[in-house]
Amino acid sequence: MKKFLLVFLGLYAISTIGQTEKLNLMPWPQEVIVGEGKFTIASNFTISVNNNNSERISIAATKFLRRLSGRTGVFIENGFPVIASEAKNTALEISYDGIGKLGINQDESYQLNVSATKITLHAATDIGVVYGLETLLQLLNNSATSFYFSEAKINDFPRFTWRGLMMDVARHFQPIGVIKRNLDAMASVKMNVFHWHLTDDQGFRIESKTYPKLHELGSDGLYYTQEQIKDVVKYASDRGIRVVPEVDVPGHATAILTAFPEIASKDTVYTIERNSGIFHPTLDPTNEKTYEILGALFGEMATLFPDKYVHIGGDENEGKHWDENAHIQQFKQKHNLKTNHDLQTFFNIRLEEILAKHGKLVMGWEEIMTDKMPTTALIHSWKGVNEGVELGQSLITAAKRGYNTVLSNGFYIDLMQPVSEHYLVDPLPKNNNLTAEERARILGGEATMWSELVTPLNIDSRLWPRTAAIAERFWSDASVNNVENMYKRLDYVSFRLEELGVDHIRNRDVILRNITNNQPTESLEVLTKLCEPIKIYSRNAGGVEYQTYSPFTLFADACTVDAADSFAFKKVVDNYVENQSAPNLNALTSFFDSWILNYKMFNALHKNPILSSISPIYTNLNAISVSFNEALEQGKVNKEQLQKIEGLLKTLETPVVDVELAVLNDFQKLYAFLVQNNKTIIAPKTNSLKQ
Amino acid sequence: MKKFLLVFLGLYAISTIGQTEKLNLMPWPQEVIVGEGKFTIASNFTISVNNNNSERISIAATKFLRRLSGRTGVFIENGFPVIASEAKNTALEISYDGIGKLGINQDESYQLNVSATKITLHAATDIGVVYGLETLLQLLNNSATSFYFSEAKINDFPRFTWRGLMMDVARHFQPIGVIKRNLDAMASVKMNVFHWHLTDDQGFRIESKTYPKLHELGSDGLYYTQEQIKDVVKYASDRGIRVVPEVDVPGHATAILTAFPEIASKDTVYTIERNSGIFHPTLDPTNEKTYEILGALFGEMATLFPDKYVHIGGDENEGKHWDENAHIQQFKQKHNLKTNHDLQTFFNIRLEEILAKHGKLVMGWEEIMTDKMPTTALIHSWKGVNEGVELGQSLITAAKRGYNTVLSNGFYIDLMQPVSEHYLVDPLPKNNNLTAEERARILGGEATMWSELVTPLNIDSRLWPRTAAIAERFWSDASVNNVENMYKRLDYVSFRLEELGVDHIRNRDVILRNITNNQPTESLEVLTKLCEPIKIYSRNAGGVEYQTYSPFTLFADACTVDAADSFAFKKVVDNYVENQSAPNLNALTSFFDSWILNYKMFNALHKNPILSSISPIYTNLNAISVSFNEALEQGKVNKEQLQKIEGLLKTLETPVVDVELAVLNDFQKLYAFLVQNNKTIIAPKTNSLKQ
Incomplete structure (x- = not known):
């Protein structure tokens, strides 16, 4: 039976x-x-x-x-x-x-x-x-x-109809091979929208046959031909994936202005932006030539992208150049446009009309949601805590005001936060007070892969396996939310993504071989399992630490969020703090022993400037491991030892080479335990513990 | 100073x-x-x-x-x-x-x-x-x-003007990304000819706008669009690389006949070939439609490929279907074509005329060299010992008879021979008795990557770093031929190829993770450093063991020629046989100890059918390691021990899962030494030896 x-x-x-x-x-x-x-x-x-x-x-x-x-x-x-x-x-x-x-x-x-x-x-x-x-x-x-x-x-069957991944190919261009392997990966976890962020200050990536200057002057030669775009659209469609293209206007448009300064709001010389951030260049919404160029461009795009939606961006347009332009100010007065936001709405509605002629609907970042914006527009909610508002605020507002809407706040995978945080964000939380009709307008969500800090070498390790957990949020029932179980399954899904060509696992060692100049990489591998790239916007403060052509072959690029050993170590510390049995002690000191041993191996490497820059982390990790082991094996800690550990903890708080120690919390927990119990730790000093 | x-x-x-x-x-x-x-x-x-x-x-x-x-x-x-x-x-x-x-x-x-x-x-x-x-x-x-x-x-400056790599994309299709990263790798070692073997029995890989049936029916959907071809040609040209396309005719043409059975020499149903080898299907050289189709096709190709040469194949046309076809026999008589070879020459000359109209010259495998073939043709010398003739025989003949010529025999990198063998093949050996004029006709050589056993996952590990050593043969002075020094430099060059996206190193672990189902791969890594894929044509006996859609994710695919540890082990055995000092003994037993330890780790893995299939190699390696260690540490060996080793050596001679043990020779050498010296080995049985 x-x-x-x-x-x-x-x-x-x-x-x-x-x-x-x-x-x-x-x-x-x-x-x-x-x-x-x-x-x-x-x-x-x-x-x-x-x-x-x-x-x-x-x-x-x-x-x-x-x-x-x-x-x-x-x-x-x-x-x-x-x-x-x-x-x-x-x-x-x-x-x-x-x-x-x-x-x-x-x-x-x-x-x-x-x-x-x-x-x-x-x-x-x-x-x-x-x-x-x-x-x-x-x-x-x-x-x-x-x-x-x-x-x-x-x-x-899916819970949400919109299960998207946005990829920014403007700040760092990603060749067709990268796009295709990621479409395969998306399909493997049943995602169905590829949002292609094709233009920004740092690049215009679409071949335009009407205005070839756009890709010729705006891309450093790194753009997709129309044939390649058609090929990607077909490839995606074969996998059940829609392609929603984005041309980000009127802000984030420096690359466009590099080709057509005559439609800028300020009369100056434009060159492709090499830094990251929010910049002043913006299109002139009072200039008919602006609509002529965008009209032709969207016309070309309508033939390339069969999807109903075209994303017009619309975010982070500060309007400084509008304020400085007398003609634009007159235009505002003449048309009774009180604020820059009103002016942008005027612009958006013009675009909406252009796209409607091609049978397309507008999608845009939440800034496009204004009183006059037709509800046929799809509102892309992106602001949250980092922008000083509540997560998904605009999503709820949009749904209530009659717009279809999609959530990206909470799914900014470029920010290097633990996947568990993304996993628990629900586009439609349980206690929402929306009507059934309003709820139906929340179509789903999109993970966003902004590309300030990624190249074809490291992008997959930022995307995967994390996006698979987000895909589950978009597909599965809301009650599927056990984080531990998700991590367990994610490990397996991650490994299987390799067969699709996704190189998130294999490329770590490529970076480490480069850093060591082809010496043994084991000691650095151990370190990558403890270190994570620094989070939110801290790695590229002000957007000027890294230019688009800076090296992304550094130790931080070999590290990922959710550092592999940090989970195991946390458990070991928790166990020990709970119960100082010999096995628990042994499990803990084994970790320290391994780091001490690997530090020796690291020190044996022929140094070069990159390796030398990593040294401080390892030196401090080694020192604190020695101190912890001493304290633990001794059974007692004296004041000097505690002070030493305290000092090292302080030092380790400061990120080095753009990575932070993922086990720092556990070190602090262990330290606190030692302080509390420094007279009572029981640890027989026999070798028999280490088997 | x-x-x-x-x-x-x-x-x-x-x-x-x-x-x-x-x-x-x-x-x-x-x-x-x-x-x-x-x-x-x-x-x-x-x-x-x-x-x-x-x-x-x-x-x-x-x-x-x-x-x-x-x-x-x-x-x-x-x-x-x-x-x-x-x-x-x-x-x-x-x-x-x-x-x-x-x-x-x-x-x-x-x-x-x-x-x-x-x-x-x-x-x-x-x-x-x-x-x-x-x-x-x-x-x-x-x-x-x-x-x-x-x-x-x-x-x-280069010694030879033709420094080529042929890639067969017919038997296994290789996407554009694979082509481009290999063009980058070629450029990095100054190769300048990419010979693109685009058609064969197993696939027709060119989009034809005149005869779309060719790619539609002959490719399983795996072909290059004309835009992609232009893109590759431009990419190659940017790197100083010419692209010589090959359409292999009249034999090796099953894929063409799948689309156009009406130009076959035998009236039957044709489907894309899934096996490897030499097949009977061949074009009908007496049918004007054959020239109509090829004429249009070569016309299309002339617009895609700017190079002066078009490779028409011409190899391994057995003519069985010609013999069986009465009309063809009549045609031969009528035109006084005595042999099938004469008939093929008739065909070749027709193609030569077609290509001449497009301003192109014919290149073809050595079979095209017949009395009537104009000396404007370029002769591609490929036969050698495997075909029962002397290496490069046709090369010398061609040069003497006034043809420009290029050597590939000796550079068949798909045959899995040590790179040293290829490295020492010189297209223009010292003691040639050619005149200066004749020597000038030897333009250089081409490494050939036939693709019966490669997919995008493993092809780079067959191509690199080995092709770099061949590139040196084509570029550097003939006197640059120190094998040990070549291997030393090759190691470094190999590692540096990674930055171009070549994935020969990283993909080994991908295969091992697949084989282990994401368990620790260390023990298998150790084995890949000792095992090599079986050589020449033994892996795919008769061409029917593997079909084009067979798995190439097996242990043999993780192994490469010139297994990394075989060099070190050879040295250690040689040292020991020369001098049985304690350090030499220790170096030797350390190897055996490591294999014994790794066998334990291998045994600890959860088994699956693939892992189980590998077991016999490891079991025998472990057994012989134990035996050798016993013998060496004992200082003496008795008859039973020697017999046991002898038996294991015999067993290890038979390849398992398509790999052979690269250290077998050294085992045999050590065994012979033990036999000779079984009373005199001095080996103090103290632990102090193992430090």
Whole structure:
């Protein structure tokens, strides 16, 4: 008799027993029933589809076979899916009702049924099938002698219709290969909107055939040709992903003004911006030429991007150059535009009209939401604590005022905050006092990858695996919010992203080899597991520490948020503070021993200026490890020892080479414990502790 | 007073003292004089160019600044080169006489002069400048406190004008990103011909606008659009690299026949070939439609590829289908074509005429060299020992008969032979008896990367660093042939290739993580340093073990030729056999100890079928390590022990999971020594040996 275990609606966190323990599904499906059966992967594995009308399924099913083969080493004899009418008794039977349309509020559901002898996947559209195939791959498991899919019945559909990732390719250009591997990664966690931030002060990245000056003068030669853009749009669509392009205007437009200074609000010479931050250059909304150029540009874009929405930016336009321009001031008076905000609304509405002619709707950062802005506009909520307002304030306001809206505050993955913080942000918190109609206007959210500090070498390690947890927030039920369980599954999802070419794991060692000049990197690896890049906007204070062409091959670039060993060390400290048993003591001193040993290895490296710059962290880590070990193994600490530790803690608080010690809190906790208990620590000084 | 050391014409191997020890130049320049001065890299580092007419220099100099910044961590203030007339006292002054033309026998020389206060780089053309910048980056060195360029005067030029790499993208498609990173790698070692093998039985990879069926039916959707091809050609040209496209006909043409069975020599149904080998399908040279289609195709290609040469393949056409076709037999009689070879010549000459109309010359594999073939054709010599003839036989014949010619036999890097073997193959050996005129017809060589067993995941580890040593053969003086010194420099060059995105190093761990299912990979890493993929054509016997869609994520794919630890182990065995001192004994047993320890770690892994398949190698390696250690530490070996070792050696001879043990020879050597000396080994059984 089979046993089934129903696991759904977030109750899974309580129900994780038996087979479900092994499931590393992410995003967690709406309903999962797990059995004990196994569908074994053999070389005769085959896939049938009820028809061959869907290129999406053809591509996804073929890729599925390659990935399955790659993971299992099974030489699958039939490398391509077949049509059901021509195949008997295929392992995986796919059926769908129709070709999916990319857009909001589409049916994205699928039903997956894995038994020991047969797998069926049904969906309303081929997009649901693409999602179901990803879930099936996540069901892959193994024993010593076989690979198999775990028996399961899954009924799944997304909570939010807008599950986006924004990528800024203006501040640092990202080649097509980077875009494509990240679209694959997005698809693997069922995200469906790629928001392409294509222009900013630092670059204009779209080939314009009407105004080639735009990409010729605004991009340092780093732009996407129209053919490449079409290719990306097709690639995304094959994966069920919409592409929403952004041309950020009227601010953040220095690159445009580099090509067309005549539509600037200030008569000066413009060059591509190399720093980061908020700059004064802004388009002149009173100049008809502005609309002529943007009109033609949006016309070109309308042919490249089939999506209903075009993002016009609209953020952080300070209007300083408007204030300084007499003509603009006269224009405001003449048109009864009281504030710069009013003037920008005038500009936005002109753009809205231009886009409407091309059948497009406006999306814009929350600043575009003004009294006169039509409610057809989609409001992109981005401000929060850093900007002095409550997280998602504009989201609620927008929903109440009749706008569709999407949340990005809380999902700024460039800020290097722990993924748990993003994970617990809900676009639609439980205690909202919205009507059902208002709630429906909250379409979902977007993680934002601003690119001041990323290049193709390190961008994946900022995006992944973190974005997968955010994808779960957008897809899964609100009650799926157990952080510990999320971290456990995230580890597995992270590793599996490698097969899609995502290089977040492998590139760490590339950076370390560069830093060491090809010497052994082990000691630095240990350090990357303890250090994290400094957070929020601290790494690039004022936006002028790093230029767009600064090196991003530094130690901070090898480090990531959620430093791997910090979790384990926290546990060890907590255990010890709770109970000073010999095993707990040993676990703690083992960490210190390892850091002391690795410091020796680090010191043995031939130094160069980069290595030398890292030295202070390691020296202090070593010193505090020695002190802690002394104190712990001695069983007692005297005042001098405590003072020494206190001093080191103080020193370690200051970031070095743009990283901070992720275990500092635990050091402080341990120190506090020592201070409190400095007479009573029991620690037999025998070697037998260290086994 | 400055001391200079002249190092040139291969004498460097003898002269490697002082500063030159530290130089990791590859290919080694024709003339190098090294001083003791240092040009220190500071944030005010600047580059000037005598004019801004060369986009090549603009791109290369900008990339140079990024790479220099990335390696050193120095925040270089000026991220772009400037024009000399607008700059004073720049660190690096570049000058050149004119824009380089891509083609054979062009001037590719450059002169580089690095002093402690100034660097100058001069070249006849901008292509020479691009090469000089690569050499300058190879002069980067460091102390604990600074990065610097070593003082040097370099006068450099290539020995051969044709320094090629052929990449087969038919058997396994390689996306644009793979092509581009390999073009960067080629440029970094001054290679100048990218031979793009675009069609074969397994795929037709060119978008044809005249006959879209070709790519639609012949490629599984994996082909290059014409825009992408133009982009690659431009990218290559920016790096001084010519692109020679190949359409392999009349054999190797199954993919073409999949689209156009009407031009086949046999009336049957054609589908894309999934196996490897030599197949019967071949075009019908008696059918005018064949020339109509090829004519249009070559016409399209002529617009895409500016190079003078088009490679028409022509290899391995067995003519079985010609023999079976009555019409073709009649045609032969009618036109007095006695052999199939004559018929193929008839075909080749028709193609030669078609290409001539487009201003192109024919290049083809050596089979195209027949009595009637015009000497304007370029003969690509590929046969050798595996084909039962002497290496490069056709090369000499071609040169004597008036053809320009290029050597690939000896440079088949897909065959997994040690790089030293390729390195010592000289297209123009010392004792050739060619006239000066004949010698001039030997243009150079091409490494060939056939892609039966490579995918984007593992291809770089087959290409690099090995191709760099071949590049040196093509560029440097013939006397630069010290293998040990080559290996030393190759190690460094290999590591530096990482900054160009080449992923030969990083992807090993990706494969190992996949194999272990994200468990610790250390024990497998140790094994990859001892194992090599089996060689020549043994991995894919008969071409049917692997299909194009088989998994290439296996242990053999994580292993490379020239297994890293095999060199060190060989030395240790040799030392011990020479002198059984305690340190020599210790060095040897340390290796065995490490393998025994790693075997324990391997055994601790949760097994899966892939890991289980690797087990026998490790089990036997462990067993022989235990036996050797016993014998060595005991000081004596008895008959049973020797028999046991002998049995294990026998077992280890048989490859497992397509890898062979690279240290087997050394095991055999050690065994022979034990047999010879089994009464006399002196080995005190004290622990003091293991320090």
